[in-house]
Amino acid sequence: MGIALKSSLEPSQMESEALIAQYQIEPFRGSYEKLRNSAVMFTGSPRTSNSQDRILLLNDPGSQHSFFYEFRTTDVLYAEEAANLSLPDGSTAARVRLWIRKGATALKIEPFHVQDTASSLHDFLAE
Numbered sequence: 001m002g003i004a005l006k007s008s009l010e011p012s013q014m015e016s017e018a019l020i021a022q023y024q025i026e027p028f029r030g031s032y033e034k035l036r037n038s039a040v041m042f043t044g045s046p047r048t049s050n051s052q053d054r055i056l057l058l059n060d061p062g063s064q065h066s067f068f069y070e071f072r073t074t075d076v077l078y079a080e081e082a083a084n085l086s087l088p089d090g091s092t093a094a095r096v097r098l099w100i101r102k103g104a105t106a107l108k109i110e111p112f113h114v115q116d117t118a119s120s121l122h123d124f125l126a127e
Contacts, residue, residue, distance in 0.1 A: 039077045039099035042069055045085070046096050061085060061093040067110040075104035
């Protein structure tokens with residue numbers, strides 16, 4: 001049983017709810033203490049992946065230093081809504097908390113510019 005969609009939500013919030021429902025994440029029934037013993041919480045803005053068995057989580061859509069986490073959907077033990085994030089342009093980004101099974105292997109995807117930094121690093125280390 002997935003988490004039910006709410007029709008009164010904003011489009012970004014509906015996208016978040018739809019992703020949770022798409023992956024059919026079961027609502028958590030039990031104590032948070034037990035959940036903390038078996039999972040680690042990650043908060044961010046969910047994105048669809050090219051692979052149906054994966055989910056992407058953008059850590060902070062409003063940051064100038066954002067990155068993605070990629071998790072297997074089978075490693076998501078629980079998902080819940082988090083407070084929306086207000087962005088500088090006035091829009092909002094839906095956020096969720098994903099509880100990921102301890103011991104799971106995931107990816108952290110971080111963009112960077114490819115360049116030769118050897119000379120800059122040498123100057124830094126010489127000081």
